[in-house]
Amino acid sequence: MTALLEVSGLRTSFKLESGGEFAAVDGISFSVEAGRTLGIVGESGCGKSVTSLSIMGLLPKGQGRIAAGSIRFEGRDLATLTPAEMRALRGNRMAMIFQEPMTSLNPAFTIGDQLIEGIRCHRDLSHADARAHAIEMLRRVRIPSPERRIDEYPHKLSGGMRQRVMIAMALSCEPRLLIADEPTTALDVTIQAQVLDLMRTLREETGTAIILITHDLGVIAELADEVVVMYSGLIVERANVERLFALPQHPYTIGLLGSIPQLHLVQDRLNAIEGQVPTPMTEIQGCRFAPRCPFAADRCLQAAPPLVDLGDGHSAACWRAPLEADAEIELVA
């Protein structure tokens, strides 16, 4: 069976002011099976949003481009599609929820206008039918009195409500793939929990595959089946969620895990690892994590470690992997 989404060797570059280009995402591969949830974790700036925008074909024109690799969705190479074919997928077969609920809705139109427009773009429905469907979607994302709310402008809604509207919009055409780019980061903790709960319920109802992007391992633990850990434009570790939490192999992942006291607790930011993520612009010869890695050895500075399969669908990009158990404990403690 081919996967619903297959990303291989994706490299996405942005123009530099100085004229050159830098790779914000530098050759990453992963796949998502129908109905499964893939979590992507990593600190700010590691390329999570760029990855999702690349998949959606929404990279800012003239600034960013897919420089290498391929993205296959439902068996089709997205690079070969015409703009019209791509539009027919977007919002329909694949949909996205953005990081910024406060600014992602158009302030000049009612939420009803914005929902109905998306529905009618892909479904041959009358305005009245589309409106009924939009109300139904708002009800499904637990917006109270949707018949009334549908005619309101976004500024009347709280951040959590707006993100619900975005979720309703994204799910309104029953996409096979939903990319949720930090859907809760901008929200209060209690609202975060509600929205995550909602996503879980909707996933069960619809069977949609989800790419859940976050820098919150608590969220990953709650929702993901598989996990990809990104660092500075690269995938440094990939495994199913139980394995990743039980036997993390990359020192970066171990550091991330060390920074959450209890896995089921939602926590906002991972900042327990010292040092800073090198920007993708900095040219690094060896392992990109070396400047922050407690295990860094000479070899690490000379060549970048490849992503190596360690068995059981677990892979890591570290010269030291697989790690010995005592090394792990030393770091976590």
Add this chain to the structure above:
Amino acid sequence: MLHYLLKRLAAIVPTIFFVTIIIFGLQQLLPGDPAVILAGEDQDPNVIAYLQKKMHLDEPLPVRYGYWIAGVVHGDLGESLRIQQPVLGLIEEKLPVTLELAVIAMLIALVIGIPAGIVSAVGKDTVWDYAANVIALWGLSTPNFWLGILMILLFSVSLGWLPASGYVSPFEDLQANLAAMIMPAFVLGNAIAAVLMRHTRSAMLQVLNADYVRTARAKGLDERSVVLKHALRNALTPIITLGALEFGTLLSGAVLTEQVFSIPGFGKLIVDAVFNRDYAVVQGVVLFTSSVYIVLNLLADLAYFLVNPRLRG
């Protein structure tokens, strides 16, 4: 929000009052005694004295101001001493001319400026963008009277397609009227189109990077709806204000352009009145056009408020 508009409305009265003081004050700076100028060549002291009395020139400034304001409040803008006509009548006579010129010029400006701004924003850094910017720069830096003269030379003198000057009322002969109006309207509209284009471009550039525009694309909408609906709607707000102000400026009369094309509108009326020290006319017309400007400003705010749901509350 209604509260805000009422406040704006209430502010109109003191604003216009302030304007009257400025108009009256500036007027005093004009050199020459109007009575002397009006008295003509003979300079008969009796006539001068009579005129001075009639114009209250023998009284102190505040009193003269008082006379004028009292009239204004009662809807009487005084009388032109030179042509012996009520100022209000003169305004009524010239208003349709200036209004027609302003409307046509504004239409030309909107039809050129906004699409050009959109195209150059959407095609930023393409030839379209460069072309639009070069033309806009040309439009901004070309003096109206010079462009007017060039157009007359080309279309009237060389080609003989359009009359060089001479205004015909649209009710008499619409075609002749439009033929006389099109060049001055283009000259005025062209300059405003350039301003509108630049503002539309920068507003669109800002809005095209907005998150909600990305959302619109993520829904699968075509570029047309993304640009013309989602982006333009939000970019339009500052442009409405600008357009209203430019229109207000047009309504106060295009002095040079009206002069070049001999269009008998406000511009020409004011110039003639200033040269003749026809105080009542200058004061009346300037007060009228300033009031129109102030009201348009308010209407622009109202429009701003109508297209901006956040302000509607």
